[in-house]
Amino acid sequence: MALYVYKFGGTSVGSVERIKAVAQRVKKVHDRGDQIVVVVSAMSGETNKLLALAKAMQNTPNNRELDVLLATGEQVTMALLSMALHDLGCPACSYTGGQVKILTDSSHTKARIRNIDDERLRKDLAAGRVVVVAGFQGVDQEDNITTLGRGGSDTTAVALAAALKADECHIYTDVDGVYTTDPRVEPKARRLDKITFEEMLEMASLGSKVLQIRSVEFAGKYNVALRVLSSFTEGQGTLITYEDNQMEQALISAIAFNRDEAKLTITGVPDLPGVAYKILGPVADANIEIDMIIQNIAGDDTTDFTFTVHRNDYRQAKELLVGVCAQLGAKAVSGDDKIVKISIVGVGMRSHAGIASTMFKTLAQEGINIRMISTSEIKISVVVDEKYLELAVRALHSAFELELEPVES
Ligand code: ASP
Ligand code: MG
Numbered sequence: 001m002a003l004y005v006y007k008f009g010g011t012s013v014g015s016v017e018r019i020k021a022v023a024q025r026v027k028k029v030h031d032r033g034d035q036i037v038v039v040v041s042a043m044s045g046e047t048n049k050l051l052a053l054a055k056a057m058q059n060t061p062n063n064r065e066l067d068v069l070l071a072t073g074e075q076v077t078m079a080l081l082s083m084a085l086h087d088l089g090c091p092a093c094s095y096t097g098g099q100v101k102i103l104t105d106s107s108h109t110k111a112r113i114r115n116i117d118d119e120r121l122r123k124d125l126a127a128g129r130v131v132v133v134a135g136f137q138g139v140d141q142e143d144n145i146t147t148l149g150r151g152g153s154d155t156t157a158v159a160l161a162a163a164l165k166a167d168e169c170h171i172y173t174d175v176d177g178v179y180t181t182d183p184r185v186e187p188k189a190r191r192l193d194k195i196t197f198e199e200m201l202e203m204a205s206l207g208s209k210v211l212q213i214r215s216v217e218f219a220g221k222y223n224v225a226l227r228v229l230s231s232f233t234e235g236q237g238t239l240i241t242y243e244d245n246q247m248e249q250a251l252i253s254a255i256a257f258n259r260d261e262a263k264l265t266i267t268g269v270p271d272l273p274g275v276a277y278k279i280l281g282p283v284a285d286a287n288i289e290i291d292m293i294i295q296n297i298a299g300d301d302t303t304d305f306t307f308t309v310h311r312n313d314y315r316q317a318k319e320l321l322v323g324v325c326a327q328l329g330a331k332a333v334s335g336d337d338k339i340v341k342i343s344i345v346g347v348g349m350r351s352h353a354g355i356a357s358t359m360f361k362t363l364a365q366e367g368i369n370i371r372m373i374s375t376s377e378i379k380i381s382v383v384v385d386e387k388y389l390e391l392a393v394r395a396l397h398s399a400f401e402l403e404l405e406p407v408e409s
Pocket of ligand 1: 009010041042047048073135136149150151152153154
């Protein structure tokens with residue numbers, strides 16, 4: 001007998017028919033004698049509707065009350081799914097995050113899970129019931145309702161799987177797995193059978209929105225076998241797991257990209273201790289997230305400083321920088337919000353030289369100018385003009401032969 005945690009996202013429970021289909025899928029697992037905990041999201045669009053209602057009441061809604069409101073979306077789904085299971089003659093019981101003691105800190109709208117008391121869940125499972133749990137929510141020490149941030153049901157599922165030491169955690173969504181790149185950009189993109197936690201983390205932070213990033217961190221930390229699959233089709237999906245010798249032997253596993261970037265440059269900055277802080281301090285104080293940072297030494301004791309921000313923050317960051325420029329006696333501020341970041345990701349590159357040169361050669365052959373470069377152990381990112389995104393992704397996908405099934409070693 002195995003124990004599974006299945007999570008169904010918004011589109012997978014988006015209608016009465018979809019919820020009934022989920023119930024059928026869950027009943028099959030129950031009928032073959034395995035134990036199953038099901039985590040559900042709000043029906044698609046519901047969380048956004050609730051957010052809009054809150055904003056109609058208060059410009060910046062009170063965070064505690066916002067959590068009380070947002071948590072209701074998942075509560076609707078859990079009850080409906082439990083009813084659908086009863087209708088099929090499958091014993092089931094639904095619980096809110098608070099009822100199964102998903103204890104979080106008190107940071108409303110972005111709470112972190114601290115502890116889960118699995119006693120109640122285990123009792124139900126032992127009694128042969130399917131347990132349905134509302135995703136995305138918990139309670140703090142004072143029993144206030146909290147939520148875990150957008151996409152947080154993924155993290156609920158992984159946390160429950162860790163607490164229950166489940167055999168596998170399945171995340172059912174509207175795509176049938178993790179792809180070598182976005183199939184809408186490169187139709188030859190291939191579904192990966194496996195990907196490592198590290199690679200998935202890079203991909204999640206690079207803007208591929210399959211899983212909430214925190215759920216991947218959690219799964220890596222507690223070694224939860226995590227699988228992403230489609231609730232609309234049959235298939236094995238993609239297993240997110242530790243690196244092992246049986247792993248696909250590709251140097252590069254995937255290409256991720258982010259269209260939401262903008263870059264800012266301040267030139268002719270006096271090269272003195274503390275300038276990086278003076279430039280980025282005000283940006284950070286305005287709660288603007290910074291991604292890539294590059295500083296260059298010019299010959300004349302001045303330095304050029306370039307960094308990227310989310311496109312939505314571009315105007316504000318530029319204004320701040322103009323102020324900083326005057327203060328530091330720097331030369332000029334320039335910027336560009338028509339750029340994208342493209343990254344090649346793969347644990348295989350750790351032990352291979354030449355990946356970067358293949359990447360740069362490929363882009364050069366297409367006449368694509370690279371604006372910025374940054375690297376980590378398992379990724380190389382470049383910033384290029386937005387108009388080259390599709391061309392660059394397809395050229396790299398082909399240069400690294402990602403459309404081919406890798407050979408098992
Ligand atoms: N319903 C929440 C959201 O839309 C949580 C989730 O779906 O995971 O973000
Ligand atoms: Mg989601």
